[in-house]
Amino acid sequence: MIRPLVLAALLVPAALTPALADEAVPAETAERIMAMLTDMQCEMDPADIEAEDNGGFELDDVFCADGQYDIDLNADLEITERRKE
DSSP: OHHHHHHHHHHHHHHHHHHHHTOOOOHHHHHHHHHHHHHTTEEOOGGGEEEOTTSOEEEEEEEETTEEEEEEEOTTSOEEEEEEO
């Protein structure tokens, strides 16, 4: 009986970890990111903005005039990495 309880105690936090990484991005932050992308002549689905553990954001499938990118932003919404797909 003890062994299944210990196993459950170890598995529950692991099961919750992905949910923490997918926290909802505040609407105001998403709007600021979308405005920044518009200024860059880029667009994306706001649902593809992911909050990172370090306070930054990962933008998946950003479509710009010169191609498609994944973009990483820091907590101040400054681009830290831009990868062409």
